[in-house]
Amino acid sequence: MKLIHRLSIILCTFFIAFGSYAQTQTKQPDWTKLQEETMKYFQAILRINSSVATGSEAPVVDYLKSVLDREGIATKVFFKDPKHPNLVARIKGSGKKKPLLIMAHTDVVSVDSTKWIHPPFSAKREGGYVYGRGAVDDKDNVVAALMVMIQLKRLKIALDRDVIFLAESGEESNSSVGIEYMVKEHWSEIEAEFCFAEGGVISRKEGKVLFAGIATTEKVPRSVKLVARGTAGHGSVPLQDNAVVHLSQAIAKIAAWQTPMRLNETTRTFFTRMAAIVPPVDAARYLALVNGNGAEKAQEYFAAREPRVYSTLRTSISPNMIKGGYLVNIIPSEAEATLDIRALPDEDMKILLAEMKRVINDSQIEIVILDSNLRPAARPSKLETEAFLMLESTLNKMYNTVSLPMMLTGATDMAFVREKGVECYGIGPLTDAEDGPKGFGAHSDQERILEESINKFVQFNWEVIFNLAKAN
Numbered sequence: 382m383k384l385i386h387r388l389s390i391i392l393c394t395f396f397i398a399f400g401s402y403a404q405t406q407t408k409q410p411d412w413t414k415l416q417e418e419t420m421k422y423f424q425a426i427l428r429i430n431s432s433v434a435t436g437s438e439a440p441v442v443d444y445l446k447s448v449l450d451r452e453g454i455a456t457k458v459f460f461k462d463p464k465h466p467n468l469v470a471r472i473k474g475s476g477k478k479k480p481l482l483i484m485a486h487t488d489v490v491s492v493d494s495t496k497w498i499h500p501p502f503s504a505k506r507e508g509g510y511v512y513g514r515g516a517v518d519d520k521d522n523v524v525a526a527l528m529v530m531i532q533l534k535r536l537k538i539a540l541d542r543d544v545i546f547l548a549e550s551g552e553e554s555n556s557s558v559g560i561e562y563m564v565k566e567h568w569s570e571i572e573a574e575f576c577f578a579e580g581g582v583i584s585r586k587e588g589k590v591l592f593a594g595i596a597t598t599e600k601v602p603r604s605v606k607l608v609a610r611g612t613a614g615h616g617s618v619p620l621q622d623n624a625v626v627h628l629s630q631a632i633a634k635i636a637a638w639q640t641p642m643r644l645n646e647t648t649r650t651f652f653t654r655m656a657a658i659v660p661p662v663d664a665a666r667y668l669a670l671v672n673g674n675g676a677e678k679a680q681e682y683f684a685a686r687e688p689r690v691y692s693t694l695r696t697s698i699s700p701n702m703i704k705g706g707y708l709v710n711i712i713p714s715e716a717e718a719t720l721d722i723r724a725l726p727d728e729d730m731k732i733l734l735a736e737m738k739r740v741i742n743d744s745q746i747e748i749v750i751l752d753s754n755l756r757p758a759a760r761p762s763k764l765e766t767e768a769f770l771m772l773e774s775t776l777n778k779m780y781n782t783v784s785l786p787m788m789l790t791g792a793t794d795m796a797f798v799r800e801k802g803v804e805c806y807g808i809g810p811l812t813d814a815e816d817g818p819k820g821f822g823a824h825s826d827q828e829r830i831l832e833e834s835i836n837k838f839v840q841f842n843w844e845v846i847f848n849l850a851k852a853n
């Protein structure tokens with residue numbers, strides 16, 4: 382009895398395994414054939430000027446909707462402002478598992494078109510690249526999500542969970558019309574267990590893939606203003622309480638202040654895994670951060686040589702705007718500076734600002750909290766989830782590389798979704814590390830992506846979504 386039972390389990394397992402193997406074999410997209418179609422959509426989307434300066438993402442939404450309608454995929458459009466619509470497309474699964482959400486923003490940053498080799502909205506193909514504003518931020522993710530939805534539908538893939546595509550507006554300038562609005566007003570339309578969005582990278586240097594970065598958390602923008610007040614007077618009679626002088630001293634103290642270093646699961650794992658793939662001298666520095674031995678020296682190195690790494694070690698403060706005075710012979714009664722604070726996700730701002738007050742130690746300076754502080758500080762996404770492990774194994778399989786969880790120094794729409802308890806992961810296509818410094822990266826005066834890179838990224842998205850959502 383026992384033996385027969387065991388045998389039947391083995392047989393069952395075999396048939397189940399074989400069954401799903403046969404299914405995945407028969408129902409995979411023909412990626413070579415789909416390259417032309419991918420490029421057609423990608424170029425069409427790039428050619429729509431949805432920059433912050435034009436003020437509307439509606440034409441991109443109209444285009445995406447027309448493509449999805451043609452495929453028979455259900456869509457809904459939601460907006461707080463009709464110029465900034467958000468598109469939701471959903472392919473239904475059995476509901477056995479909670480949905481997957483793929484997000485991509487349809488707006489792009491503005492351009493100075495005189496600086497571009499090829500017009501920024503021409504989607505020109507040249508030398509294996511596609512040029513255009515949004516090529517790597519974020520129309521690459523838009524087209525990848527679109528292609529995944531189309532293939533799931535065409536191949537009639539049986540799903541254990543819904544797959545939702547959200548093309549959101551306003552990411553670059555005003556999330557209150559985009560993700561913030563969707564989360565607050567239409568949460569049930571995008572509620573999911575996992576979400577994928579921009580923010581990751583597959584970094585290649587000198588033709589060799591170095592690592593894949595998966596964004597699992599991000600720093601939180603928290604701006605404040607320092608206001609210095611003093612006595613106004615004639616410039617010919619200098620005063621000790623001069624507001625400009627007191628403000629300058631406060632800024633200098635803040636610049637010299639090193640907020641405490643604090644690692645989290647993401648940064649600790651990032652440095653540990655990074656140490657395993659770089660030359661010993663660099664590895665020692667990363668490990669010093671993790672182990673604490675020689676961390677001071679390592680921090681000095683990163684502060685001077687790799688400011689991005691240094692920023693991920695702590696809550697950072699950058700004084701970026703300064704205002705004071707209006708005539709040379711008048712001592713102004715007020716002067717102010719704006720500080721761009723990027724807080725660690727678990728930062729207690731009350732404590733930080735109290736500490737800042739102590740560091741400045743000047744009764745003439747007031748610290749004013751600005752309203753940018755409404756952005757949520759979400760906890761980092763977990764590293765042991767089904768989705769993260771799937772990203773890791775797929776990256777390893779397709780790009781033969783190690784995955785590093787990353788904390789972004791900048792802010793993305795994922796923060797709003799993470800705050801709702803969704804595990805969010807930022808992904809991105811392969812880019813050459815040399816391309817950014819040459820001026821071809823996101824937000825540059827040029828933006829481009831390798832054609833082979835966009836095609837492979839579409840396939841990568843498919844592998845991840847298909848394997849996480851398919852019926853088992």
Ligand SMILES: [Zn+2]
Pocket residue numbers: 486518519552579
């Ligand atoms: Zn972006």
